[in-house]
Amino acid sequence: MIDFDAVQRLNVQDGDLLVVPEDSDQHDIELLCDALYVQMPARKVIIIRGPVQQLDVADMNKLGWFRA
Template sequence: MIDIDQVRRLNVQDGDLLVVPENSEDEGMQQLCEALRYLIPDGKVIIVRGPIEQLDVGDMNKLGWHRA
């Protein structure tokens, strides 16, 4: 389960990035996704198991992320 006290933002808006603790379980992540689909049916939200670190473009490309 996700420790809801550790979620950094609860007023979720379309386009938000949510960072949850890195020890969050898959089941909790799935429940969070389902809840967000219910609350923001057409919203686009990215959920990342923390921590977040700054990467340069080359590192992002190696991981399959591409800057638009």
């Protein structure tokens, strides 16, 4: 189960990045995606499991992310 108290932002807006705890279950993350879609189908968000700060620039570039 996702510990929703540990989610960094719950007032989700289009374009938000949601960081869920590292030990979050994949099925629960999919349920969160489904719930967000039901609430606002056109909204686009990125959900990441675990601490974002562990990714360095090279790793982010490999994933298609670039610093602005």
